Amino acid sequence: MTIDWSRIRPYGDTLDDGAMQLSFSLPVPYGEEAREAAKQLVGKMGLIESQVYHMKDLGEGYTYFILYANCTHSVDFSKIHVPKVEAPIMGFEEINQYIRKHIKRKIIVLGACTGTDAHTVGIDAIMNMKGYHGEYGLERYPEIDAYNLGSQVDNEDLIEKAIAYRADVLLVSQIVTQKEVHVTNLTELVELLEAEGMRDRFILICGGPRIHHELALELGFDAGFGPGTLAPEVASYFSQELARRKGLV
Amino acid sequence: MTIDWSRIRPYGDTLDDGAMQLSFSLPVPYGEEAREAAKQLVGKMGLIESQVYHMKDLGEGYTYFILYANCTHSVDFSKIHVPKVEAPIMGFEEINQYIRKHIKRKIIVLGACTGTDAHTVGIDAIMNMKGYHGEYGLERYPEIDAYNLGSQVDNEDLIEKAIAYRADVLLVSQIVTQKEVHVTNLTELVELLEAEGMRDRFILICGGPRIHHELALELGFDAGFGPGTLAPEVASYFSQELARRKGLV
């Protein structure tokens, strides 16, 4: 059972069996033809030995399927490279010391949940005094001036405040992702900043349950953080990045 | 929202959105690279906008994924044709009358769960007096002589008994399907019968949770019945088929 890293396939109970579970609905009426349609569909996906284990009539001409099958595709795991935030993660004390030592002034951080998004729990988790999962938020860091603008903040307002507060870092939270509205919102912010020639003035960071670093880079941000992020990860990143940009390290 | 039957795609909440749920494990260690591997894999399956919503370290270098994505494939529903048991389904009384009228003698039926398979509940459901889901089993039919040989019956023994009892119909149940053992067992029976030139002497019927009519035909059976089968469906089929074969209708 030595694994061939260049040809990784799903695993059920035997190496390379390709076992996969799927569920989906089709806009076709319940019946044997529906079952066959489901099987043909996954056949096109490169799945073999498919079994429709459960079918349910949803009414209105729709049918739901639970299906198992074996995937014939494989991936080359040895070639996978995922961009990650590189900065080593420091603790609360360490970060403050780092800022004192290298930046020699407080870092100014603005946070907001933008657009019509009213989900503040995520940005609060990063910023609020009391923090999250046992980790203080940025407001508690003596070397950080953190301002949480709350929810439903327009991109224009955010930029205005960023100038007013002379922010070093902008933290943008996006939780609602329906119709890719987060992508729209985040892209708009970058475009507005670029239009005003201010993109380089800020370390631009976004976060949310559907955000990851790679996506953030694609959207023109400097970094992105996903589910389960804690304040020190974010602060470690921007303090080191700021020091780097200012040529202080 | 009119449906194009020639291009049916999965449905989440918008026609043709292609929404699918998948879960599987890969033999790769938990981490961002694992996530990327999962995404690449479903990419090869023709799924786009994939989101790994859950990942779990299974230990021993394995990772489990729950993933949603949109399927770009479609199927032509208008071209789907599924072979089905054609005989109209009659009720208990009707079947007995039919046999009296057309066959004019009792039909002799032998049932067994073959190989090492010890799952009798399925074949009992079809054959036992008390029946299943409110439908009497074949033993209760006055015009049917039904013999249930029980479980773990060798194919050879079954054939021997079939000759001894002068059976018209053989009912074979296969519940265990691991390593395709049901296919092996069923194929063996057909081969044995053919070798002895007796294949045409019996109406050969198989059943079980993973059996369907199409598979049965492929394996050389006359009919196959899947989950939820009730005795009348089976009896309707074989009484009409017997009458047809004997040229009685």
Added chain:
Amino acid sequence: MSGKLNLDHRSVEEARVIAKEIAEEVDHFISARSTVSIERTVLRLFGVDGVHDDIPLPNIVVDGLLDAGVLHRGVAFWLCNAIVQTGKTPQEVAELVAKKELSLVDLPVTSEEAVYRTGERLQDAMLDKIFSHRKLRDHYIKKLSEGRKPYLYLIVATGDIYEDVTQARSAARLGADIIAVIRSTGQSLFDFVPYGATREGYGGTYATQENFRIMRAALDEVGEEVGRYIRLCNYCSGLCMPEIAAMGAMERLDVMLNDALYGILFRDINMQRTLIDQAFSRMINSYAGIIINTGEDNYLTTADAVESAHTVLASQFINEQFALLSGLPETQMGLGHAFEMNPELEDGLLLEIAQAQMAREIFPNAPLKYMPPTKHMTGNIFLGHIQDALFNLVSIVTGQGIQLLGMMTEAMHTPHMHDRQLSIENAQYIFRNARHLQDEILFRPDGRIQRRAHTVLTKAVYLLREVKKKSLFTALEEGIFADVKRSRAGGKGLSGVIKRSVDYWNPFECGLRERLQLSIRGEEG
């Protein structure tokens, strides 16, 4: 009341008395004010509808009067005067105003009495019509039957009303008793109600009168087919709270999310504005026989369910009193609470049972709205599905009224069609299998469950005393609920609040007060 928790009845009574005082103080404030949306509601109830250059006529008319500085008298007066003067219908008048072919304030007032008489006649006709909808609902329920409690409450939220219809009909066939059409993200901040059938929303579908109609018709049809009256729910909250109440009353909605505190805390709507709006909207809901749902469940999405359980209870007490002040009977009070215990907690289920049973015993006649786990739902749909199963179990064991079904995909997207099916199946399975468990289990005297309920009740009474001391407004400023602080003059919509003049007139409020047998309240504040 089964009294399984051995609750201290004096504490419950004390809580009610304090909550009443808190609500009355606010009501005092409310009674001296109206809002632009109340005035637009008046127009809608007179039958004004439609848009001009995409702006709803009610907005055009009301904004005109506001600009003219005469809204303090109430829109009814100006409209009815125009009717008297022109002999036209309210709709015609509004259209003329929109086209700038008529100026309400420039018309002479020849007889105030004629104006009032006109208003009252139209008011009477509309309230009769609303009452007839209520009768029709009763008739349907009698004819078709209705779901067994807890009602299965399912949401649809595709953004497209026609897609919503498909999903709603599917859900109804599968067992849904209530269909709620979730609103598009952000609609609650609009100071107008969108118009017509809409097919593009974010995380929900716009609440428009036409959408209400389309869905109502679809549910009536499928209800006939499945032999069960299917209730329709929408969101009577945000800046247009009373307008939506009116639309719902006119289109025979059955359930409405309706809670000013929700808007204040979670949508940053100005507290004065929305409390004023709420009072009037609840009268409408009351008279239309609409069950309201309050939003205490939301508190536990930002605050912790263990630590803040008492804030939910305290708020329920206040909401109950607000509802009573608007003439809403207990049987229409779908007070909200939620299953939001952290699944990592040991004995979380015990705490949850204590809370749900306590709500049941304290509000015995309310069709309590029980919300599923949301905050602690993750991308693990399998775990999510069993979190929802425990939620369903607690509901059937404690006799909740409305079960907002949890979805295993809660942490991802608004429901896919089959998500709904699976969650209905989940609830039906649990409800059926534990149907009479409620009758069979008792709680150990002074055990963990009983003690938890006592603690929460005691803390709620303390909290109410504190709120009473500083007034609800101040309490909200201090972040007493949901860990959220809101200032009295902050948030959206304060500019839409108007001080009533002494000759302020809202015939519908008068009519409703009469029909609901509410006393006329004092006018200062």
Added chain:
Amino acid sequence: MSGKLNLDHRSVEEARVIAKEIAEEVDHFISARSTVSIERTVLRLFGVDGVHDDIPLPNIVVDGLLDAGVLHRGVAFWLCNAIVQTGKTPQEVAELVAKKELSLVDLPVTSEEAVYRTGERLQDAMLDKIFSHRKLRDHYIKKLSEGRKPYLYLIVATGDIYEDVTQARSAARLGADIIAVIRSTGQSLFDFVPYGATREGYGGTYATQENFRIMRAALDEVGEEVGRYIRLCNYCSGLCMPEIAAMGAMERLDVMLNDALYGILFRDINMQRTLIDQAFSRMINSYAGIIINTGEDNYLTTADAVESAHTVLASQFINEQFALLSGLPETQMGLGHAFEMNPELEDGLLLEIAQAQMAREIFPNAPLKYMPPTKHMTGNIFLGHIQDALFNLVSIVTGQGIQLLGMMTEAMHTPHMHDRQLSIENAQYIFRNARHLQDEILFRPDGRIQRRAHTVLTKAVYLLREVKKKSLFTALEEGIFADVKRSRAGGKGLSGVIKRSVDYWNPFECGLRERLQLSIRGEEG
């Protein structure tokens, strides 16, 4: 005993007395007989192992004696005589026999005393060794700790022992307390034990001593890593029941499925054969400190859980007495039962709670083995997952001992790796959230739950009286359990039963009886 059900203690006592009589009657029959597999077990305990031309040495030796017509004296006598005569080890003797270089019956018997002494010495050494394994287990548990009850019992069944190891180690890391290696379909009908490490099985992996060793080592290793002793379980049933008991004792297994009734009813094994085998195998299990699991849960896979609940209880009473007759203490009696209510039933959960609580109260010291829903599991994995959640809930609420975790894929395949993860997560979530619910809930006096338990108990007593009247053999012939009828002389393995002669000798039985402080039983029958 909490006595939540207000059970009638006289009925419970009566049931025990009758069950004892039933078991004693069978024991009387047993005591006059041995079987080929008991004799092979004796060889294994003397240290004979290995195969010759793919046939296990114990089979070759025992079959030789059977053919020679001298097995009625017991294999021990012939083997030990050969040892005395040749000075060789048991293994060497067996190998010579296999190679036909030695004939046991042809050797002279010079001193019976020397033969008995040799046997006793070897017996003592082996039982000491088994005891040392038991000590080692205790030591591990003390050092590493063990899981909290109900233990999480997970199966592996890939067919390949090395793949099984991967899956078992993964399960252990995720929280499993017991790993059971399911046997390949059909092994129980083999009248021999396969040999060596095996990589090809159907729906399970062959039970071989080498496979036991491989898995034991893997679990010890991962147990050290996760800081929890991981128990190993296998199937001590079928035609080789006592041999597997011996293998388990030698390889430090911790749990064994061990129930003659299961083999009779579900594998069509001859009842005489397997009941004789069972008596000896349980002595071994007892002394090895192995928890046995009985198979009453299986009854409900063919019979209905509502109608046949009392047959489960009756069988548990009988199994308890059989166990006691083999010196197996209550703390090692993992009596089986199962959550097999039809999910379509109203109040199924109430019936299930009644049954599980009843078993708990009647067998207070037994580590009850609770089986998950299987029969009513379907291809709907989402529904299946919540059926398993209710199963887990009933377990924690009624204090079961061993929780055989249900899998959402039960109706499809033996578990995939992640199926196990999800089911562990399910159990951990429910157990944690309802950890002390058992302490907090009481059942309404004379309510549905209490009444159900009373009914089941009463019917079990009736049934036991009937079985007593006609004897267990006849009752089995009449299909009293699981709706399955089996004839006394039918089924597999009767030809392997031998009548003991007066000079029959099985030193291990004697040694075990002594160490287990069992009285020597009467010898006729």
